[in-house]
Amino acid sequence: MVIEGIRSLLQQEQDVEWMGHAMNADSCLAFLKQQQPDIVLMDINLPGKSGIDLCKEVKEKYPSVFIIGLSTFNQQSFIQKMMENGASGYVLKNASREELLEAINTVIKGKIYLSDEVSQAMKHTHSENIILTRREKEVLELIAEGMTNNVIAQKLFISVTTVDTHRKNLLAKFDVKNTALLIRTATQLQII
Amino acid sequence: MVIEGIRSLLQQEQDVEWMGHAMNADSCLAFLKQQQPDIVLMDINLPGKSGIDLCKEVKEKYPSVFIIGLSTFNQQSFIQKMMENGASGYVLKNASREELLEAINTVIKGKIYLSDEVSQAMKHTHSENIILTRREKEVLELIAEGMTNNVIAQKLFISVTTVDTHRKNLLAKFDVKNTALLIRTATQLQII
DNA sequence: AATTATCTCCCTGAAAAACAGGATATTTAA
DNA sequence: TTAAATATCCTGTTTTTCAGGGAGATAATT
Numbered sequence: 068m069v070i071e072g073i074r075s076l077l078q079q080e081q082d083v084e085w086m087g088h089a090m091n092a093d094s095c096l097a098f099l100k101q102q103q104p105d106i107v108l109m110d111i112n113l114p115g116k117s118g119i120d121l122c123k124e125v126k127e128k129y130p131s132v133f134i135i136g137l138s139t140f141n142q143q144s145f146i147q148k149m150m151e152n153g154a155s156g157y158v159l160k161n162a163s164r165e166e167l168l169e170a171i172n173t174v175i176k177g178k179i180y181l182s183d184e185v186s187q188a189m190k191h192t193h194s195e196n197i198i199l200t201r202r203e204k205e206v207l208e209l210i211a212e213g214m215t216n217n218v219i220a221q222k223l224f225i226s227v228t229t230v231d232t233h234r235k236n237l238l239a240k241f242d243v244k245n246t247a248l249l250i251r252t253a254t255q256l257q258i259i
Numbered sequence: 260m261v262i263e264g265i266r267s268l269l270q271q272e273q274d275v276e277w278m279g280h281a282m283n284a285d286s287c288l289a290f291l292k293q294q295q296p297d298i299v300l301m302d303i304n305l306p307g308k309s310g311i312d313l314c315k316e317v318k319e320k321y322p323s324v325f326i327i328g329l330s331t332f333n334q335q336s337f338i339q340k341m342m343e344n345g346a347s348g349y350v351l352k353n354a355s356r357e358e359l360l361e362a363i364n365t366v367i368k369g370k371i372y373l374s375d376e377v378s379q380a381m382k383h384t385h386s387e388n389i390i391l392t393r394r395e396k397e398v399l400e401l402i403a404e405g406m407t408n409n410v411i412a413q414k415l416f417i418s419v420t421t422v423d424t425h426r427k428n429l430l431a432k433f434d435v436k437n438t439a440l441l442i443r444t445a446t447q448l449q450i451i
Numbered sequence: 452a453a454t455t456a457t458c459t460c461c462c463t464g465a466a467a468a469a470c471a472g473g474a475t476a477t478t479t480a481a
Numbered sequence: 482t483t484a485a486a487t488a489t490c491c492t493g494t495t496t497t498t499c500a501g502g503g504a505g506a507t508a509a510t511t
Binding site for chain 1: 404405
């Protein structure tokens with residue numbers, strides 16, 4: 068619905084040509100193999116692979132394709148990651164038609180577009196850039212599923228003490244002191 | 260952007276007349292004072308008052324106006340509340356144009372429209388049975404803020420053992436076995 | 452070649468949570 | 482007016498988490 072909405076919105080513009088759309092990461096990559104548009108509007112919330120990861124992959128394979136991130140919420144952590152992964156802009160879904168067109172016109176020139184609302188959210192960032200390692204992310208997800216260190220250790224074929232270490236590092240990185248706050252902030256930052 | 264998208268999408272239909280749009284609850288109510296459409300598409304995530312509350316208010320004042328809930332996520336708790344408050348349908352924003360039109364055509368006849376995806380999410384709900392007491396909700400929120408039983412006890416002027424009891428009851432009601440899962444499911448169900 | 456990051460494993464001891472199985476007032480609602 | 486729900490408190494034991502260290506192996510960067 069959102070896709071078709073944006074499409075019929077953009078098709079009213081003569082300067083903009085709609086080349087197609089994809090509903091998930093794989094079909095997006097398949098599409099880009101066939102043809103490369105100037106700009107890709109990319110939703111953050113995709114089924115399976117996140118828009119953030121897809122952004123990185125697309126930029127690595129097709130550096131000339133400009134990417135504009137799309138999301139409902141003004142989530143600073145997302146915006147930042149998206150930009151780090153090579154996006155040229157970020158637009159909220161509640162943005163106006165004019166704003167979207169402005170974003171496209173800015174990005175096509177090779178410039179960065181961030182709306183006032185978005186760039187303000189970027190400044191209000193006390194939630195530092197929490198970067199987790201692959202293992203830490205793994206452990207965090209298993210903790211969130213209610214597993215104890217012992218169970219996690221068996222699952223990952225590592226020692227309980229190692230799991231404990233990862234857990235301690237997670238607490239340190241999130242700057243929290245127990246599991247409750249860990250899970251809460253992690254969900255709030257949409258990391259899990 | 261989403262509004263304008265849906266608008267230009269619906270304006271292609273001869274059977275549908277677009278009467279206007281509102282960006283928040285107040286301007287929606289002001290709009291309805293002037294004129295009442297057959298159907299209102301209502302986003303759940305509004306600035307300030309939630310779509311759920313607005314839905315109730317609109318239905319009380321204008322019972323003949325049918326409301327279709329709109330949201331990005333398939334959040335069972337939201338859908339249920341929305342329907343309880345008098346909505347006639349619920350559509351996800353990733354729904355197709357056809358689905359939206361089907362929803363409109365169903366609802367205008369006075370029937371209820373729920374897409375397969377949505378009604379499935381409604382069935383997968385063992386969650387509606389979870390009713391917390393005032394005290395339990397209080398304790399749950401303090402747990403989510405990272406407090407230990409001891410701190411909570413001091414804060415609420417009750418014994419640590421009492422807090423422990425509430426905690427045990429919370430685990431039982433949510434059918435989970437530790438804090439991590441408690442916080443996770445509670446946040447997922449939007450209880451905290 | 453040296454630093455850094457990541458993953459791995461270990462220790463001690465303390466704190467907290469989970470589990471089991473009670474009891475007793477006080478509201479609330481049928 | 483009872484029965485049910487709620488809130489309060491207790492004694493234990495076991496399990497898990499947290500705090501604060503150290504330390505080796507490997508791989509990636511500088």
